[in-house]
Amino acid sequence: MILGRVVGRLWAARQAAGLTGRKLLLVRPETATGDVSPRLIVAVDGLAAGPGDRVLVAHGSRVRDLTVGADVADKDIIVGIVDDSALERSSS
Amino acid sequence: MILGRVVGRLWAARQAAGLTGRKLLLVRPETATGDVSPRLIVAVDGLAAGPGDRVLVAHGSRVRDLTVGADVADKDIIVGIVDDSALERSSS
Amino acid sequence: MILGRVVGRLWAARQAAGLTGRKLLLVRPETATGDVSPRLIVAVDGLAAGPGDRVLVAHGSRVRDLTVGADVADKDIIVGIVDDSALERSSS
Amino acid sequence: MILGRVVGRLWAARQAAGLTGRKLLLVRPETATGDVSPRLIVAVDGLAAGPGDRVLVAHGSRVRDLTVGADVADKDIIVGIVDDSALERSSS
Amino acid sequence: MILGRVVGRLWAARQAAGLTGRKLLLVRPETATGDVSPRLIVAVDGLAAGPGDRVLVAHGSRVRDLTVGADVADKDIIVGIVDDSALERSSS
Numbered sequence: 001m002i003l004g005r006v007v008g009r010l011w012a013a014r015q016a017a018g019l020t021g022r023k024l025l026l027v028r029p030e031t032a033t034g035d036v037s038p039r040l041i042v043a044v045d046g047l048a049a050g051p052g053d054r055v056l057v058a059h060g061s062r063v064r065d066l067t068v069g070a071d072v073a074d075k076d077i078i079v080g081i082v083d084d085s086a087l088e089r090s091s092s
Numbered sequence: 093m094i095l096g097r098v099v100g101r102l103w104a105a106r107q108a109a110g111l112t113g114r115k116l117l118l119v120r121p122e123t124a125t126g127d128v129s130p131r132l133i134v135a136v137d138g139l140a141a142g143p144g145d146r147v148l149v150a151h152g153s154r155v156r157d158l159t160v161g162a163d164v165a166d167k168d169i170i171v172g173i174v175d176d177s178a179l180e181r182s183s184s
Numbered sequence: 185m186i187l188g189r190v191v192g193r194l195w196a197a198r199q200a201a202g203l204t205g206r207k208l209l210l211v212r213p214e215t216a217t218g219d220v221s222p223r224l225i226v227a228v229d230g231l232a233a234g235p236g237d238r239v240l241v242a243h244g245s246r247v248r249d250l251t252v253g254a255d256v257a258d259k260d261i262i263v264g265i266v267d268d269s270a271l272e273r274s275s276s
Numbered sequence: 277m278i279l280g281r282v283v284g285r286l287w288a289a290r291q292a293a294g295l296t297g298r299k300l301l302l303v304r305p306e307t308a309t310g311d312v313s314p315r316l317i318v319a320v321d322g323l324a325a326g327p328g329d330r331v332l333v334a335h336g337s338r339v340r341d342l343t344v345g346a347d348v349a350d351k352d353i354i355v356g357i358v359d360d361s362a363l364e365r366s367s368s
Numbered sequence: 369m370i371l372g373r374v375v376g377r378l379w380a381a382r383q384a385a386g387l388t389g390r391k392l393l394l395v396r397p398e399t400a401t402g403d404v405s406p407r408l409i410v411a412v413d414g415l416a417a418g419p420g421d422r423v424l425v426a427h428g429s430r431v432r433d434l435t436v437g438a439d440v441a442d443k444d445i446i447v448g449i450v451d452d453s454a455l456e457r458s459s460s
Contacts, residue, residue: 029224087195
């Protein structure tokens with residue numbers, strides 16, 4: 001999984017049937033030093049996440065089946081929302 | 093999924109049977125700041141996308157099965173077309 | 185597999201059912217020169233690893249099935265803990 | 277899929293049974309600006325490609341099954357050969 | 369597949385059952401110019417490779433099934449050993 005920040009949302013004008021009605025969020029991965037990466041991931045949300053939220057994005061066919069459903073045409077899925085206070089960094 | 097721009101098209105002179113008749117587009121991933129990445133992806137199109145379009149590219153065997161068909165010899169698939177006005181970036 | 189260091193732990197405020205009760209660790213991959221990468225991976229732990237541990241993280245659906253269980257909504261799994269003395273680098 | 281250039285060939289002195297008799301080519305991915313990347317991929321060829329050819333390399337278990345066969349111990353497969361004149365870049 | 373150099377070996381103090389008795393090697397991918405990458409991969413060896421060997425590392429569940437066995441908790445597998453004289457680079 002990656003840890004990231006929700007930085008936006010998008011809607012498709014035309015889309016595969018497997019994305020109809022799905023909420024798509026823009027996520028920037030977080031680096032080990034707490035910065036956001038320049039990389040952008042579009043993930044399917046099933047947890048009511050929103051802009052500014054720190055989220056966990058998992059990747060995989062079975063992750064999708066277990067969460068948003070086997071008929072979704074994507075396998076980057078938001079599987080957790082993490083409060084900023086619920087992350088402990090060690091110094092090592 | 094990644095968000096990207098269609099920057100071209102290609103035709104194969106010789107190809108695996110699983111690509112015959114498939115439309116192949118060149119896509120450059122978009123970064124979090126809205127720039128295009130130097131990376132190039134070749135994706136199978138089933139949505140009538142074309143050069144200049146902003147698209148969603150999903151990756152996966154089942155994504156392919158759900159969209160362009162299980163007999164396609166690739167798993168990078170264009171699953172959405174996104175109008176420029178249909179993307180909201182938040183400031184966080 | 186990648187070799188990495190556990191640099192922290194996190195808890196999700198809201199999560200997919202497939203992560204309930206799972207221990208999630210932050211891991212930084214190690215480079216060939218022994219440095220840690222700026223990249224951050226969140227992995228499911230089933231070996232009682234903790235901050236500072238050097239770990240092996242494997243990725244895959246079946247790796248998950250063989251270790252933490254098929255109902256876990258992630259496929260980055262801690263599959264080994266490596267003592268610092270149990271790694272031999274050759275000079276070539 | 278990636279687009280790349282065949283830059284060489286290799287033979288294994290010892291190999292898994294699933295590679296016996298397979299032709300292995302060295303491929304450098306091409307970037308969006310037409311340069312070759314420093315990255316090197318070894319792909320199984322079933323299309324009689326050779327050094328200098330511009331090729332499409334697809335990745336995946338089922339891609340392999342559809343092309344070179346399910347018993348091949350690799351899933352980076354050359355699935356197309358692209359003439360230099362058969363690629364159109366748009367300016368956007 | 370990637371081409372790489374074996375640069376070391378490691379033993380896990382604690383490990384998932386699926387790694388018990390498996391030989392784990394450290395591999396650095398080779399770039400197109402023949403340099404080694406800073407990236408480090410840990411691969412399961414079933415070919416009696418050793419430090420200094422140039423190897424092919426394939427990735428995938430079925431690659432593992434075809435080589436070291438379906439019960440191995442990793443899918444980066446050494447599938448070939450390449451003599452330095454058995455690699456031809458073309459100039460294109």
